[in-house]
Amino acid sequence: MRDVRSGGERSGLRLTGVHKSFGGVAALRGVDFEALGGEVHALLGQNGSGKSTLVKVITGIHAPAPGAEMQVWGGPVALPLGAAHEHGMAVIHQDLGLVDTLTVAENMGVSSPYGARLLAPFSMAAERRICCELLTDLGARIHPDTLIADLPPAARATVAIARATRLLREHGERFVFILDEPTAYLSADESQQVIALMRRVADRGSAVVFISHRLQEVAAVADRVTVLRDGVVVDTFVGQTDSQQIIEAMLGQRLARAYPERAPAPTSAPVLQAQGLTGARVVDLDLGVAAGDRRPRRSGRYGARGDPGAPRRRGARPGGTGTPGRR
Numbered sequence: 001m002r003d004v005r006s007g008g009e010r011s012g013l014r015l016t017g018v019h020k021s022f023g024g025v026a027a028l029r030g031v032d033f034e035a036l037g038g039e040v041h042a043l044l045g046q047n048g049s050g051k052s053t054l055v056k057v058i059t060g061i062h063a064p065a066p067g068a069e070m071q072v073w074g075g076p077v078a079l080p081l082g083a084a085h086e087h088g089m090a091v092i093h094q095d096l097g098l099v100d101t102l103t104v105a106e107n108m109g110v111s112s113p114y115g116a117r118l119l120a121p122f123s124m125a126a127e128r129r130i131c132c133e134l135l136t137d138l139g140a141r142i143h144p145d146t147l148i149a150d151l152p153p154a155a156r157a158t159v160a161i162a163r164a165t166r167l168l169r170e171h172g173e174r175f176v177f178i179l180d181e182p183t184a185y186l187s188a189d190e191s192q193q194v195i196a197l198m199r200r201v202a203d204r205g206s207a208v209v210f211i212s213h214r215l216q217e218v219a220a221v222a223d224r225v226t227v228l229r230d231g232v233v234v235d236t237f238v239g240q241t242d243s244q245q246i247i248e249a250m251l252g253q254r255l256a257r258a259y260p261e262r263a264p265a266p267t268s269a270p271v272l273q274a275q276g277l278t279g280a281r282v283v284d285l286d287l288g289v290a291a292g293d294r295r296p297r298r299s300g301r302y303g304a305r306g307d308p309g310a311p312r313r314r315g316a317r318p319g320g321t322g323t324p325g326r327r
């Protein structure tokens, strides 16, 4: 179902009529998007669907074509936006941007208003106190003198959000956080903790935009899901999300068509068979291919690109997330 009603007073971020092209490539084509305070709003789409471009328009990195409008907490803002943090908005990127060799409090200090102004007096004691206050507010018990390098991933994400809050609250009390694939390289346990963190942030009144390719996580936390396809918002799902519907919206076709049922396993004898193959990217591989096979039967570890056994490259999407990539 498509839902374009304004959230009224709860509207943390509202964009209408966003178009953005790069030369001949139309990255966004008339996008409307709204994130409400108190909600986690997942922004989904296949690679190249326009998610990053939309975030860059929101944060002022890209200027949209004339005609686009944006409101933050109900107040109109001029586009292209100047400094997003002055409007209470922060993007938390995958790498979090923390300095591993500094402590939690020092990281907060680096991006504090004092840090930014450089000339203003800086008190480490005050920084520690503020740090504890912000972390406690996020429900975290992290000592301000802990080195970032010694923190587990979910705690680091908490510090990144606390640090952003440190800066944002200079400009207001209500915030919009955009988390760009924060769980992409985390284990299931760690991801759960980051998801719980997002929930807490939203429950404290902020609008949280969650960009992810992991549909199970989206289903676990999102109050609304907006799907972009080829630069167009094709659907917004409210409440309980049905992964199949979301995938179909992302693909633009029924799943049955996109992934037809596999042909029954061939019964004929293999025309090619190999056992115990080992090489640069293959370990003890048994392989059998029969006439009519769509996929060879195999066992052993196979390190080819795209295979679940392959070492994951940075930037590659983990397999088995339920999200089909563009093929």
Ligand SMILES: Nc1ncnc2c1ncn2[C@@H]1O[C@H](COP(=O)(O)OP(=O)(O)OP(=O)(O)O)[C@@H](O)[C@H]1O
Binding pocket: 022, 025, 026, 027, 045, 046, 047, 048, 049, 050, 051, 052, 053, 054
């Ligand atoms: N700076 C740019 N110059 C030219 N084309 C661009 C630029 N940025 C994005 N595009 C194009 O705009 C379209 C949308 O890209 P965008 O990066 O916004 O998609 P995305 O949904 O964020 O993808 P991903 O999940 O891979 O990050 C793509 O066709 C992309 O190639």
